[in-house]
Amino acid sequence: MIGSLLRAILLVAVTAGFFSAGPLRADEKSAAARALLLTGKYEEAVEAYATLAADDPVAAAVGLARAKASSGKREEVAALLATATSEHPKSAALHAESARWAMARGDLAAARKSATTALELDDESLLARWVRAELDRTSGRLDEANGGYKWFVDYYNAHDVKDAESLHLIGLGSAQFARWNRLSDQFHFLVNELYPEVLKIDPAYWPAHYHAGLLYLEKYNQAEAARELKAALVLNPGAAEVHAALARLAVQNFDLEVARQSVERALALDPVNLDAQLARGDILLANFQAAEAIPLFQEACRMHPASEAARGRLAAACAVVDGLPRDLSGTRVGGMIDRATTANPRCGEFFASLAGALDQSRKFPAAARYFRAAIDRMPQLIEPYGELGIVLMRLGDEVEARRQLDQAFAIDPFNVRVNNMLKVLEVLDGYALIETEHFVVKFDRGRDEILARYAARYLEDEVYPDLCRRFQFEPSEKSLFEIFSRARNTSAHGWFSARMVGLPFVHTVGACAGKVVALASPNDMPKKFNWARVLKHEFVHVLNLQQTDFSIPHWFTEALAVGSEGYDRPQTWNDLLAERVPKNQLFNLDTINLGFVRPQSSQDWQMAYCQADLYARYLSETYGENAQAKMLSAYRDNLDTAGALRREFGVARDEFERGYLTYVRKVAAGLTADSAAPAVPLAELERSHRDHPEDQSIAAQLAAAYLARKDYPRARALAEAALRDARSRQMAAYVLARVRLAVGENRAALALLEEHLDRESPDESLLNLLAGLRLKAQRYEEAAALYDLGSRRHPTAGAWRRSLAKVYLAQGNDVKLAEVLAQLAALDADDLPIRKKLAQLALSAGDFATAARWGREALFIDVMDVDVHRLLGEARVGCQDLPQAVEEYEVAVKLDADNASLQLALAEVCLKTDNHNRARQALEKVLELEPGNARAAKILEGLAR
Ligand SMILES: [Zn+2]
Numbered sequence: 001m002i003g004s005l006l007r008a009i010l011l012v013a014v015t016a017g018f019f020s021a022g023p024l025r026a027d028e029k030s031a032a033a034r035a036l037l038l039t040g041k042y043e044e045a046v047e048a049y050a051t052l053a054a055d056d057p058v059a060a061a062v063g064l065a066r067a068k069a070s071s072g073k074r075e076e077v078a079a080l081l082a083t084a085t086s087e088h089p090k091s092a093a094l095h096a097e098s099a100r101w102a103m104a105r106g107d108l109a110a111a112r113k114s115a116t117t118a119l120e121l122d123d124e125s126l127l128a129r130w131v132r133a134e135l136d137r138t139s140g141r142l143d144e145a146n147g148g149y150k151w152f153v154d155y156y157n158a159h160d161v162k163d164a165e166s167l168h169l170i171g172l173g174s175a176q177f178a179r180w181n182r183l184s185d186q187f188h189f190l191v192n193e194l195y196p197e198v199l200k201i202d203p204a205y206w207p208a209h210y211h212a213g214l215l216y217l218e219k220y221n222q223a224e225a226a227r228e229l230k231a232a233l234v235l236n237p238g239a240a241e242v243h244a245a246l247a248r249l250a251v252q253n254f255d256l257e258v259a260r261q262s263v264e265r266a267l268a269l270d271p272v273n274l275d276a277q278l279a280r281g282d283i284l285l286a287n288f289q290a291a292e293a294i295p296l297f298q299e300a301c302r303m304h305p306a307s308e309a310a311r312g313r314l315a316a317a318c319a320v321v322d323g324l325p326r327d328l329s330g331t332r333v334g335g336m337i338d339r340a341t342t343a344n345p346r347c348g349e350f351f352a353s354l355a356g357a358l359d360q361s362r363k364f365p366a367a368a369r370y371f372r373a374a375i376d377r378m379p380q381l382i383e384p385y386g387e388l389g390i391v392l393m394r395l396g397d398e399v400e401a402r403r404q405l406d407q408a409f410a411i412d413p414f415n416v417r418v419n420n421m422l423k424v425l426e427v428l429d430g431y432a433l434i435e436t437e438h439f440v441v442k443f444d445r446g447r448d449e450i451l452a453r454y455a456a457r458y459l460e461d462e463v464y465p466d467l468c469r470r471f472q473f474e475p476s477e478k479s480l481f482e483i484f485s486r487a488r489n490t491s492a493h494g495w496f497s498a499r500m501v502g503l504p505f506v507h508t509v510g511a512c513a514g515k516v517v518a519l520a521s522p523n524d525m526p527k528k529f530n531w532a533r534v535l536k537h538e539f540v541h542v543l544n545l546q547q548t549d550f551s552i553p554h555w556f557t558e559a560l561a562v563g564s565e566g567y568d569r570p571q572t573w574n575d576l577l578a579e580r581v582p583k584n585q586l587f588n589l590d591t592i593n594l595g596f597v598r599p600q601s602s603q604d605w606q607m608a609y610c611q612a613d614l615y616a617r618y619l620s621e622t623y624g625e626n627a628q629a630k631m632l633s634a635y636r637d638n639l640d641t642a643g644a645l646r647r648e649f650g651v652a653r654d655e656f657e658r659g660y661l662t663y664v665r666k667v668a669a670g671l672t673a674d675s676a677a678p679a680v681p682l683a684e685l686e687r688s689h690r691d692h693p694e695d696q697s698i699a700a701q702l703a704a705a706y707l708a709r710k711d712y713p714r715a716r717a718l719a720e721a722a723l724r725d726a727r728s729r730q731m732a733a734y735v736l737a738r739v740r741l742a743v744g745e746n747r748a749a750l751a752l753l754e755e756h757l758d759r760e761s762p763d764e765s766l767l768n769l770l771a772g773l774r775l776k777a778q779r780y781e782e783a784a785a786l787y788d789l790g791s792r793r794h795p796t797a798g799a800w801r802r803s804l805a806k807v808y809l810a811q812g813n814d815v816k817l818a819e820v821l822a823q824l825a826a827l828d829a830d831d832l833p834i835r836k837k838l839a840q841l842a843l844s845a846g847d848f849a850t851a852a853r854w855g856r857e858a859l860f861i862d863v864m865d866v867d868v869h870r871l872l873g874e875a876r877v878g879c880q881d882l883p884q885a886v887e888e889y890e891v892a893v894k895l896d897a898d899n900a901s902l903q904l905a906l907a908e909v910c911l912k913t914d915n916h917n918r919a920r921q922a923l924e925k926v927l928e929l930e931p932g933n934a935r936a937a938k939i940l941e942g943l944a945r
Contacts, residue, residue, distance in 0.1 A: 026055035033063050038204045040238020040269075042067045057084070058091045065097055070240070072270035074105050085114075092122035099131040105272075106306040111135055124155070126169040133173065138306060140346035142380060149177035164202035167194060171211060180380040182411050191215055191224075206235035210242050217249055218383065220416040220503065225249055240270035247279035251286055254598035259283050274304045281313055285360045288553055288593045290320035291640060311340055312353025319354075320361045323551070323638030341377075348378020355384065359391055363550050364514055367391050382411050386418040390502055393421055396480040396516035398428065417502030424499045427487050436460040440478050444485040448521050450891055451863045452483060455535060458860075463536050467564060471540070472629070473547040477515070479539065485521040492524035512541035514550060523864060530829040532860035537561040548635040554593040555608070556631060556641075559616035562609055563628075567829045571798055573610035574671050576603060581668035587611050588657055589641055611664070618663045623649045682709075689718075696725035696732075703735045704765075712739045729756050730763035737769060749773070762789060771803065780811040791820075798827050814841050825857070832861040839871045848878030866896045870905070877909060885909045886918075893922070900929040904936055916943055 024032070033048035049063035061084035065077045081098045088094055095118035102111035112135050118128035133148025152173025161167055171194050178186030191212045198208040213228030226249060232242045243266035250259035260283055266276035277300040284293035297314035304310050315336040328334030340350040355370035371388035374381060389405035392398075402425050408418045432445035434456045441459070443452035459481065468474045484495035497503070499518040500511045511518055517538040522531040540561035544552045580586060587595050587608055592615075595608025619627040627649070634644030642653040651659075685702045692698055700722040706715035716739050722732035733756035740749035753770040757763075771786035784807045791800035801820050808817035818841045825834050835858040842851035855872035862868065869892035876885035889906035896902060903922045910919035920943055926936035 026052065030056060030059055030063075033060075035204065037063060037067050037070070038206060038236060040070075040236040042071045042238065058088055058093055061088075062093055062097050065101060069101055069104070070238070070270065072240070072272045074101070074272055077101050078105070090121060092118045092125045092128065095121065096125045096128035096131065099128055103131050103134060103306075106304050108135060108139070108306050126152070126155070126166050130169050130173060133176070137176075138308070138344070138349075140344040142346055142378065146177070146180055146380070149173045149180065153177055162201060164198045164205040164208070167198045167201070168205070168207055168211070171195060171198070171208075175211075175215065179382050179412075182382075184411070184413050187215060187219075187412075187414055204235055206232040206239060206242070209235070210239065210245065213242075213245060217245060217252075219412070219414045220252070221414070222249060222252065222416075222503075238269055240266040240273045241275060243269065244273055244275035244279055247276065248282070251279060251282045254286060254594075256283050256286060256594060256598060272303050274300065274307055274310065277303070278309060278313060281317070282357070282360065285313075285317065285320075285357055286597075287590075288361065289590070290317045290361055293317045294321065308340065308344070308347055308350035309353045311336060312350040312355075313357045315340075315350075316354045316357030316361065316363075319358065319366065320363060321638075321640070323549075324363070324366050346378050348374045348376075348381050348384070350374075351377060352381060352384050352387075355391075356387065359387065362513075362545075362554075364391050364394050365550065368395060382408070385411060386415050386421075390417060390421055393424075393499070394513035394516065398425065401425070420498040420502045423488075424495060427484070427495055428482065430487075431482075435478070438464050438475075438478055439481060441481045441483065443483040444487070444521070447485045447523060448483050450894070451521065451523060451531070454859060454863050455481065455483070455531065458532055459535055459539065463539050467536070467539055467543055470564065471543045471547060471560075471632070473543050475515075475542060475546050479542050480516040481535070481538075482516065482518045483521050484518060486524050492520040496520040512538040512545070514542065514545035517542065522862075528830060528832055528861050530861050531863075533565050533567070533829050537565055540564050544632070548632060549638075551638050552632070552635045553641060554596050555589070555612045555615065556635070558596060558609060559612035560628060562613045563616050565829070568826050569610070569613070570829075571827065572606055573613075574797075576607050576610060577664070577668040578671040580607065581665055586661070586664065589615075589653070614664055614667065615660060618660050621663070622659060680705075696722040696728040700725075700728035700731040700735065704731060707735050707738055710742075712742060715739055723756070730758055730766050732756075734763060734766040734769060737766075746773070759789065762793070764790070768803075775803075775807055775810070778810070780807050780813075783807045784811070784816070798824055801827075814845065817841065818845075825854075830861060832858055832865070835861065836865075836868060836871070839868070839875065843871060843874055843878070846878070848875045851875035852879060852881075864895060866892050866899070866902070869895065870902060873905060873909070877912075882909060882913045886913060886915070893925075897925075898929055900926045900933060900936075903929070904933070907936070907939065911939070911943075919943065 029048065029052045033045055033052055036042075036045035036048050045067040046064060049060045049067060052063070053060040061080060065081050068080070069077045078101065081094065081101065085091070085094045085098055095114045099111045099114035099118060102108075102114060111131060115128045115132045115135065118125045119132065122128070129148060129151055133145050133151075136142070136145035136148055152170045155161075156170045156174065161170060171190055174186060174194075175190055178184070178190075195208040195212045198205055209228045209232035213225050213232060216222075216225035216228060226246075229242055229246050229249065232239060233246075236242070243262045247259045247262035247266065250256070250262060259279060263276050263280045263283065266273050267280070270276070277296065281293040281296040281300065284290070284296065294314065294317045297310060297317055300307065300310040301314055315333050318332040318336065322332055324333065325331065328337065337354075340347045344350075351370045351374035355367045355374060358364075358370060359367035368388060368391045371384045371391060374384040375388065385404055386408035389401045389403075389408055392401035392404060401421075405418055405422050405425070408415065409422060412418070428442060430444075431442040432449070432452070434441045434443075434452055436456050437460060439456060439459045441452050441456045443449065482499065484499060485492045487495065490498075496511070496518050500513065517535075519531070519534060519538070522529055538561070541557050544557040544560060592608055592611060595604050595611075599605035599608060616628060619631065623630075630648040631644050634648055639647060645651050645653055645656050649656075680701065682702075682705050685698065685705050688695075688698045689702050699718045703715045703718035703722060706712075706718065715735050719732040719735040719739070722728040723736065725732075733752050737749040737752045740746070740752065750770070750773060753766055753773070757766055757770060767786055767790050771783050771790070774780075774783035774786060784804060787800050787804040787807060791797070791804060794800060801824050805817060805820045805824065808814075808820060818838060821834050821838050821841075825831060825838065828834070835854050839851045839854035839858060842848070842854060852872060852875035855868055855875055858865065858868040859872070869888045873885050873888035873892060876882070876888060886906070886909050889902065889909055892902045893899065893906055903926045907919040907922035907926065910916070910922065920940065923936045923940045923943070926933050927940070930936070
């Protein structure tokens with residue numbers, strides 16, 4: 001076989017040389033033409049088949065049809081096959097080929113007629129058998145279709161099939177038979193035996209890789225799918241269907257840019273390729289652009305009128321745009337569903353496609369409804385069971401989800417997402433549960449019990465009343481929160497991600513699909529974070545999604561969630577704004593959603609949150625306090641953002657975007673001054689200075705650059721001249737002072753800095769250096785005044801305040817220290833040490849209520865920190881809140897049982913609450929740890945009396 005391949009390739013070279021060699025035999029010409037076809041050289045294949053026409057007109061016509069069809073010339077294919085069949089009416093191969101392409105262009109009657117003729121001529125025409133089975137399937141004759149697929153299995157068992165094309169068709173037929181009859185072993189056989197066998201017979205036969213890739217894709221085995229599809233492309237870079245399949249894989253992963261490129265390639269090769277047209281619309285659905293997807297799906301339906309996949313997606317896109325009322329009569333979607341079910345009562349594929357596209361658009365309840373419809377209409381299908389199970393998991397219905405997933409697993413044990421989801425359910429089986437009036441919290445009892453207790457209480461007592469009032473909405477059912485921790489060699493985050501999508505790529509720590517919130521346990525994460533803030537944030541999503549019937553766009557609910565957290569804009573966002581706004585590197589309403597779902601970098605991801613927050617602020621500041629509520633009600637009425645803006649505020653989207661941009665620029669303008677000017681390369685500064693020796697601000701910059709390289713003589717020479725210019729004198733003074741400091745002339749340096757500091761508009765470097773010198777000299781009042789000047793000029797930059805805190809700490813000025821630390825805490829929700837320090841300061845000052853507040857905030861970051869519980873215990877005692885004090889000490893001794901002073905403190909509070917038994921227990925523990933503890937002994941003695 002290899003020999004004949006080499007010969008074929010050799011012949012390709014010959015035919016490519018304008019047939020200059022001697023005349024070829026017909027089988028040689030045929031092999032050469034086929035080699036061109038299989039490597040995607042379609043135009044040359046057309047020429048090569050044309051030369052074959054005289055020798056073997058049937059093979060030539062079939063080859064020509066395939067070469068032209070591969071580049072989307074469907075009309076030409078139909079015409080040339082019509083001519084060929086009229087010339088050779090007894091050729092089963094030609095009729096079968098006609099049937100195949102008639103089916104591809106949606107002319108089902110013609111397809112059936114040709115298939116029937118072909119089978120009358122040759123009952124074992126595999127292609128005609130395949131077409132007929134497929135026609136039976138798409139017209140709802142499922143028993144006949146099943147019989148048709150089974151025929152391939154029987155044929156294979158009865159014959160020793162040795163050609164690639166026949167084996168390929170057998171693969172297609174037996175895969176369908178295996179799916180419908182739950183013969184999951186067949187999948188193994190196909191990818192491990194049959195397709196490799198095809199490639200052994202004909203190593204150039206790329207469809208074997210392609211179909212193996214599709215099987216893997218169907219099972220979400222993305223690595224293997226990618227490997228097979230890429231192998232197919234190596235053999236034939238011109239296979240449009242392979243590019244289309246790669247697009248589908250990329251859409252699965254939200255790699256929408258990659259998907260777009262693959263779609264473009266596919267459509268450039270074959271403009272009518274159905275899968276590419278579907279993927280093109282799917283990309284828009286994944287990007288929440290259902291309205292834009294509609295014309296694309298309409299075009300796909302027009303070109304492929306028989307495709308249930310195309311019509312299902314079109315119906316979904318219309319449903320997203322128009323809304324999905326309970327009663328569908330009179331709606332576009334209702335009409336489409338009626339037409340689909342009339343045309344084919346067993347249109348399971350229509351409903352599966354509709355449901356899948358709704359799922360993609362985050363319309364989870366509707367997706368579940370239509371996956372069920374798909375199963376009802378066509379129980380043979382395998383995907384809808386698993387998909388339904390996964391949607392039900394998202395909706396928090398774990399009991400029903402398990403039932404579906406078990407069924408899906410029995411049907412198809414190779415589906416990766418189904419497998420992962422079942423493992424998640426097993427993990428959840430071992431979890432404990434806390435139920436409150438409005439929440440159910442599931443957690444790992446061994447690891448997260450303390451966290452779960454505090455989380456449940458925080459959700460119930462604070463988050464629920466606060467947010468339900470703010471959003472004027474209460475969910476009809478309890479909301480489910482699941483805290484995942486490490487188990488079975490999988491990280492907390494791995495479980496969390498599997499819980500949300502069944503695959504390991506969600507990159508946040510919390511996520512919400514509308515009714516259930518999953519969270520990776522903060523106790524298992526490498527860096528502490530404010531879990532309470534995450535809970536609150538996610539519960540905003542729960543409310544927003546439910547109150548708008550899952551119609552709120554991603555960016556808006558993120559904006560509302562961020563806005564509800566109650567923290568200042570973090571420094572990272574300010575830095576991003578300062579950097580990106582001048583460069584116009586901004587998201588708009590079209591692109592921002594992807595910034596959350598599939599950001600290019602963590603910076604992009606941060607930027608998406610930052611910009612969403614600014615959109616919401618801009619809305620309120622421009623259209624009033626209730627503007628956000630108005631947007632929510634417009635989304636609930638199923639308007640898109642443009643429609644919502646028009647209805648609520650009479651503003652066009654473009655105009656809104658322009659106003660927003662102006663607003664963002666204004667916000668950023670206040671920030672640009674904060675960030676240090678970008679470093680200009682030394683060579684460039686030297687050139688500018690040569691060109692403009694009179695410009696002292698350039699000279700001062702160059703001096704600073706020399707200073708950074710410790711080239712003091714040159715730095716000094718330039719700076720001395722620049723000192724005389726008002727614009728550059730602060731920077732020059734800074735450079736000169738640093739040069740003086742370098743040689744120990746501290747007094748002279750100080751004098752320079754003081755003389756040239758402009759208190760109205762201080763240079764940051766100068767101010768910082770002077771303040772630092774004052775601090776070092778323990779001249780605290782002056783240092784504080786200078787740092788304070790800096791922090792007032794740059795209120796969002798934490799560095800000045802941190803320096804200020806250092807001064808107050810050194811000075812022992814606790815009042816001022818607490819003040820500045822509180823400002824720093826507002827800037828960083830995840831900073832534990834600051835909050836602990838604030839709690840301590842308040843305790844020492846006897847301000848127990850404030851101590852309790854900071855202690856609680858510290859717990860929101862680390863619920864396992866013993867010191868925090870101790871501080872809180874003391875604070876609660878001070879507030880006379882004794883039951884809560886007992887609780888904090890109980891947690892503290894749980895975390896650190898061998899700490900005698902904690903046990904003693906616990907005993908003392910227990911005494912105050914008359915719980916003598918517990919007090920005695922704790923005192924005995926103290927004496928066990930410290931037999932000589934006199935205080936414990938004395939109290940115990942008192943108790944005994
Ligand atoms: Zn969020």
